[in-house]
Amino acid sequence: MRAVVKTSSEPGLEMIDVPMPELGPDEVLLQVKATSICGTDLHIRNWDPWAQTHVTPPIVVGHEMCGVVVDKGPKADGPEIGQLVSVESHVVCNRCAFCRTGKGHLCENTKILGVGRDGVYAEFVAVPAANAWPDPPDMPYSIASLQENFGNAVHTASVPLVSGRKVLVTGCGPVGVMAVAVARALGARLIIASDVSDYRLAMAKQMGADITVNPATGDVVDTIMDVSEGEGIDVLLEMSGAPSAINEGFTSLKSGGEAALLGLTSAPLEFNLDDHVIFKGASVYGIVGRRLWIDWYQMRGLLRSGAVDLSPIVTHRYALDDFDRAFETMASGECGKVIMFPDPQDADGPLE
Numbered sequence: 001m002r003a004v005v006k007t008s009s010e011p012g013l014e015m016i017d018v019p020m021p022e023l024g025p026d027e028v029l030l031q032v033k034a035t036s037i038c039g040t041d042l043h044i045r046n047w048d049p050w051a052q053t054h055v056t057p058p059i060v061v062g063h064e065m066c067g068v069v070v071d072k073g074p075k076a077d078g079p080e081i082g083q084l085v086s087v088e089s090h091v092v093c094n095r096c097a098f099c100r101t102g103k104g105h106l107c108e109n110t111k112i113l114g115v116g117r118d119g120v121y122a123e124f125v126a127v128p129a130a131n132a133w134p135d136p137p138d139m140p141y142s143i144a145s146l147q148e149n150f151g152n153a154v155h156t157a158s159v160p161l162v163s164g165r166k167v168l169v170t171g172c173g174p175v176g177v178m179a180v181a182v183a184r185a186l187g188a189r190l191i192i193a194s195d196v197s198d199y200r201l202a203m204a205k206q207m208g209a210d211i212t213v214n215p216a217t218g219d220v221v222d223t224i225m226d227v228s229e230g231e232g233i234d235v236l237l238e239m240s241g242a243p244s245a246i247n248e249g250f251t252s253l254k255s256g257g258e259a260a261l262l263g264l265t266s267a268p269l270e271f272n273l274d275d276h277v278i279f280k281g282a283s284v285y286g287i288v289g290r291r292l293w294i295d296w297y298q299m300r301g302l303l304r305s306g307a308v309d310l311s312p313i314v315t316h317r318y319a320l321d322d323f324d325r326a327f328e329t330m331a332s333g334e335c336g337k338v339i340m341f342p343d344p345q346d347a348d349g350p351l352e
């Protein structure tokens with residue numbers, strides 16, 4: 001089968017022929033219908049220091065997907081052959097203390113598809129049946145594919161209380177704009193969004209932000225103080241990993257406020273812990289992955305009720321054969337979610 005593979009310890013990805021995946025007894029074999037690009041895949045393609053320490057070539061890359069079950073191992077429960085499923089990319093052990101206490105997203109034996117085991121930029125992939133999340137058959141493939149990433153936004157926006165409160169989202173990449181939509185759906189009173197890209201701010205507006213501010217041309221803290229009668233924000237959803245955005249977010253946070261941090265800083269940062277957290281009595285939450293499976297159930301509810309419509313953020317579709325162009329689009333930042341289709345016939349919109 002065709003697959004996009006990190007073949008050696010250097011920048012780049014290659015499409016090559018690889019053997020069909022071996023199907024474990026508790027696994028399902030999925031025919032990949034759509035797969036989307038995440039920032040992590042860019043890191044792996046660029047072979048940056050994070051990738052060099054987390055990925056061992058050769059490996060099939062990619063972890064966001066939907067597909068159809070085409071075969072099952074003898075001990076695989078769950079989805080039947082023919083079912084459309086999305087995939088939770090974190091394969092957890094179900095045995096460690098975290099898994100056994102409802103904290104599977106912190107599993108100490110986690111293997112991530114496309115990072116620690118073969119991923120989904122391929123015609124087929126084998127995953128544990130427990131990782132396959134059944135989708136309604138009428139769900140567009142693009143939306144079904146990006147749910148894994150949507151789960152990061154749902155997780156971040158549902159740990160602090162956003163209902164009736166003033167919320168700042170720093171960083172309006174795909175996850176940031178999805179968090180804007182979730183905060184809106186959960187009843188936020190006011191949503192301010194910041195990004196250094198006007199393209200991304202326009203997307204944030206479309207997904208429900210009341211006010212957008214570009215720190216390159218405007219002052220984020222002044223803007224927030226103006227619109228909040230000098231009070232500041234109740235909730236920070238940090239989705240950029242940019243040190244200046246983190247500082248602006250905490251400077252704008254009210255005493256007693258809550259900050260949920262998803263964005264990854266590439267290096268340790270200078271941070272005024274006393275003023276930003278301690279004297280404010282702020283609550284700070286680190287957010288990793290998706291809670292298994294609360295966030296998936298909440299996603300299903302938000303999408304099926306129509307409270308969140310993700311279709312505007314699907315901006316580009318490519319054939320998987322065109323993965324290089326798809327990655328260039330993602331790297332440019334002038335995009336929302338970029339979806340790739342192993343079989344171009346499966347595309348749910350015009351291909352680039």
Ligand code: NAD
Pocket residue numbers: 038039152170171172173174175176194195196197200215239240241242244245261262263264265287288289333
């Ligand atoms: P992304 O890189 O597409 O988006 C980041 C956005 O931040 C970009 O639009 C960028 O323009 C913006 N930005 C950069 N500097 C800024 C600044 N000074 N002020 C405001 N905005 C600024 O990433 P994404 O896919 O949307 O993911 C968001 C973040 O979450 C990334 O850091 C990613 O690595 C991280 N992430 C973490 C987890 C987790 O489990 N913790 C999971 C997925 C993604």
Ligand code: ZN
Pocket residue numbers: 092093094095096097098099100104107108109110
């Ligand atoms: Zn575990």
